[in-house]
Amino acid sequence: MAEPVLKVAGLIKRFGGLIATDNLSLDILPGEVHAVIGPNGAGKTTMISQLIGELRPDAGSIRFMGQDITTMPVHRRSHLGIARSFQITSIFLNFTALENVMLSVQAHDGHSFRFWRDARSDPRLREPALAALAQVGLQERADVVASALSHGEHRQLEIAMALATKPKLLLLDEPMAGMGPEDSARMVTMLKKIKGSISILLIEHDMDAVFALADRITVLVYGKGIATDTPDAIRRNAQVRQAYLGDETAGG
Amino acid sequence: MTLLLVEQFLNGLQIGLLLFLLAAGLTLVFGIMDLVNLAHGSLYMMGAFFAAVLTEWTGSFLAGALLALPATALLGIVTEVIALRNLYTRDHLDHVLATFGLILFFNELARVLFGVGGMAIPLPDSLLTHFEILPGLPYPTYRFLIILVGLLCAGFLYVLVQRTRLGMLIRAGATNREMVGALGVDIKLLFTLVFGLGSALAALAGLMAAPITTVQIGMGDNILILALVVIVIGGIGSIRGAFIASLLIGLVDTMGRAFLPNMLGTVLSPADAGTVSEALSSMLIYILMSGVLILRPAGLFPAPGR
């Protein structure tokens, strides 16, 4: 088995008396889509926050490509190749879609202490940005101000921004949140296209999407990983059904 | 020397308590409505002016003071309804700008109504006495009264916030405004009441300070900054924090002003020592606040949920 891209071991995070992450261990193999599912309050967003560096775990370790990043600051992890999309859309509403992605590209194109040249017309920023927009299917809307885009397009833009940094690991926090069936289907198709070349950690409630995309699924309940296996095995796992899937199939 | 220390300590207490009255209103409004109200200092000033005018009319300081409180509360409420209500959903910069505009307005309004010279509030003879707090230490009765009133108000606020239904709403509103509204509480009324209470407290501080400092245009501007320092150090929305921080600042400021000139007089000429110590004393508070913010960017007692 290949060396995991991300290796989380014994992660613990407490908030006062509440345990949000309870001795969590999981790993993500190169090129796989590893989905994390669980009921609300299971600690999925807390987990992602620790992976991206916004929260510091109380115990445990996070290794990326073999390197210990447990306490590394947020912006440095981005340069190592970890990208994240936000559960609640976090884009630059004043900028156009293209400018949003160009910022992403700019972040990884050396330092930005350049005060003179016009940035918006810089091909080094435009070309990769347009490519990322094309990857998610937004190239027609490149020059639209982000505040004028639909919710579904915001989610697509989120992913384009993450992709533009050419990450090795993509952390997707409920990318399909608030999307209708058409938009969701489009997102799934897009993710299928990029999977394999990038490793993806996918947090999602949309079970159709999860089972369509995931190579492996980890089930998180009260901050604890109760099972990690292939989608079929998870579907059949009695403990999981009891804790989660049984209630979810009604709502999807 | 100890007598001097005690005297200055009491002075610091007195100033601290006045500051607390001002800061309590500010922190309530900031904590619950998330409104930065720079014009709070203007209410302090208007309270003092109202008291001065009403004292002249009625011939009694007590009557003047008692009438000035509801008058200023009313002024505050009118301001809130007309101008400030629309700002609750805006960001802090908008608050700062809008209330800065109100400061300009109130300063000029006071000039139009009361003239440029300022006013004085003569104290009744009964309050112009001294009495011996400690053997050999006569302390002005009026200042002692300020301390008493200040402590009473602090106690009243404590009871209000911790033990009454209104206080519970206030504390709930400070942590989650939307929920309180969703629970069926008339949030607009609550806000207006809180604002009125804050205005009355500011007026009380202003009219009590007035006999000592005289009533002047712009008297609220400088003390407003101190009140902002208090709530930043004490934690936004925290009455307890405001209390502790006010006393701390009152003491630091008073002790500084009392002892710095002498300390500096050993190395500088009296005139220069005066100038420098005046400046340094003013700087002490800002140095204190800067220090606190640099070490704890969210204040000493950050309110929960922030």
Added chain:
Amino acid sequence: MPQLPLRLKSPITSLVGSALLILLGLVPVAATVLDDPFMLTLFTRVVIMAIAAVSLNLILGYGGMVSFGHAAYIGIGGYAIGILAHHGINEAWIQWPVALIGSALSALLIGLLSLRTKGIFFIMLTLALAQLVYYLGNGAYAYGGDDGLTIQQRSSFGGLIDLNDKESLFYLCWVLLVLTLWLTYRIVNSRFGMVLQGAKSNDRRMATLGFPVFRYRLTAFVIAGTLCGLAGILTATYTDFISPAMMHWTRSGDLIVMVVLGGMGSLFGPLFGAFTFLMLEEILSSWTEYWKIVFGPILLLVVLFARGGIDGAMVRGAAGYALTGLVTLFAMYIVHYLWYDDWVPAAIVLAVAALAIVAIWLRQRRTGGQHG
């Protein structure tokens, strides 16, 4: 709070802004023709304040950093000149670099201390640190303390330009304003500018993308402080005086008003703002000594209803109102100048302005256009 689209560049603002610049450039000509040196003094002040406002706009309008202590740099730049002059050093070639470096270092220090905080805490901290500088000035008894410092002899560029000549001084200020505007234009459209604006919009996202936001903000802060120090140098030069009062937090408030009134985050906004603020001050103060009573509510109304300021109005299709306002201001100044004590011409101008505004409003209603 709805944000204005960043780049809805209306050609109107560039046109009006450039026109205003050119008109300002012609002031010395008018002053000579009308033989009125006071006019030159007034507009020198407008130009210098515009430089200060442009510098603040960089961090406030584009960068989202609400610094309530920006006026401190006017003081620092001015006092550098004053103190050196006090000690007999009048060569501008020495004074100016010292003043600029002093401003830059102060901004560096203040920025290092305050940029870790956010929101109201940042506002308070910048205010506090600026007040420290203010009190420092008050306590500097050797240099006048709170009475301020008179500059006995003006700086000299050694024959290159005569700063004692009002016209030359005005043109120096004007050229520096143009250069400052151009510099700002290049900065905000560069990669650095993108980072600054992105951080204003969503600084959490910027960090996730991989930008160490703090150092970019600090750099912008230092640039802004230095440019404002330049305004301080010019202030000390043209008034031959500098005092701590120029650094008081209410002066910083005035600068913020200028930036917001003119339109935050726009190139010509601060110019519109400084011009309008000082014109209003000049005109209104001649009508009544209580002119500030009008100013407060104007500010309040702008904040409540015209958030984008003058520039925003032009960009959002309310150009008619904004232009009417500016032209009225201009006309009022002329009226105030020519018929100082007579209220009739002023009333006529205001009546015409009111009619124009009603006409524009009716037209917009009829065509169902955007309301501004």
